[in-house]
Amino acid sequence: MRVIDNQRYTELLARESEHWGNVQPDAGNPQIWHDVRLFEIFFSARYRHFVQRIVSCGPSVLELGCGEGNLALELAQRNLRVAAVDLSPDRIERARRKARELPLDHPPRFDVGDLNSLTLPSGEFDCIIAHDVLHHILKIDRLCEEVKRSLKNGGTFLVMDYVGMGFIRKLLAALLFAVLPTHQTYRDKWKLRHRLPAFIATERRKREALANGLQKALHHESPFEEISQSSIVREISKRFSIVECATYSPFFFYLAPKVRLPESVRYSAARLFFILDEMLLRLRLSKGAYVFIEARKPDVESDPGISN
Secondary structure, three states, X not given: OOOOOHHHHHHHHHHHHHHHHHOOOOOOOOOHHHOHHHHHHHHHHHHHHHHHHHHHHOOEEEEEOOOOOHHHHHHHOOXXXXXXXXXXXXXXXXXXXXXXXXXXXXXXXXXEOOOOOXXXXXXXXXXXXXXXXXXXXXXXXXXXXXXXXXXXXXXEEEEEEEOOOHHHHHHHHHHHHHHOOEOOOHHHHXXXXXXXXXXXXXXXXXXXXXXXXXXXXXXXXXOOOOOOOOOHHHHHHHHOEEEEEEEEOOOHHHOOOOEOOOHHHHHHHHHHHHHHHHHHHHOOOOOOOEEEEEEEOOOOOXXXXXXX
């Protein structure tokens, strides 16, 4: 596969940064993380576990892809020493503004940086965390090497991220989105049909599109969306001892914010969607589209593997 050239990479990176700097809730295309109650139903238990593990593994923490700083600030309020980095200057500025408004003994340090090329300090952190960011990293192998180098011996890499639904599940999700009543009208959804190839594209297809200067398989605003969706577990497993690796939310989480329902039954239906997702996992009919990983840098260099 041809390597993406520097000029094109710079152009795509600027688009990615602009997209995340401008992200706002969209009533026509609601996302689960913009609805506090939906997030509580589908992700709160895993998120609380994530935060608890971070607190246990501190006190010095680096957050990769911090966005507007909500998690970093929550950790700082728990007396952790937090550094955080994000691609978008606009989001970093908003994070700094939030930090100035809080009475923190140790405010987080927020910096702008490209995680594909950033060099991290050696042996600096007890814990490095990534929440919903690694599937956007083109050079995830390089980043995992930097994480390993930047952790102290015995340090922990904690990840909550999207690892993809796979072609069949995405195709079914797209079909249900097309036929069910959603917040977007059927006319508007028909206008979006050209986005289907990007929605169902695999990581390999997206990487080929990037390398060959094609747009059809890429997200219309976020060109690095899902560029490493299937590489996350593999690349981390190569370099770390895996303490815990669990997937969750295989399918119905996607429909929960999209389907248009009366407000009186909206969250009851979401709980049913959550139960269906849990059933898919328990019956082993599907793997989760999201993953939680706790990985440890060995105290002494040795072959990484799955701990029993």
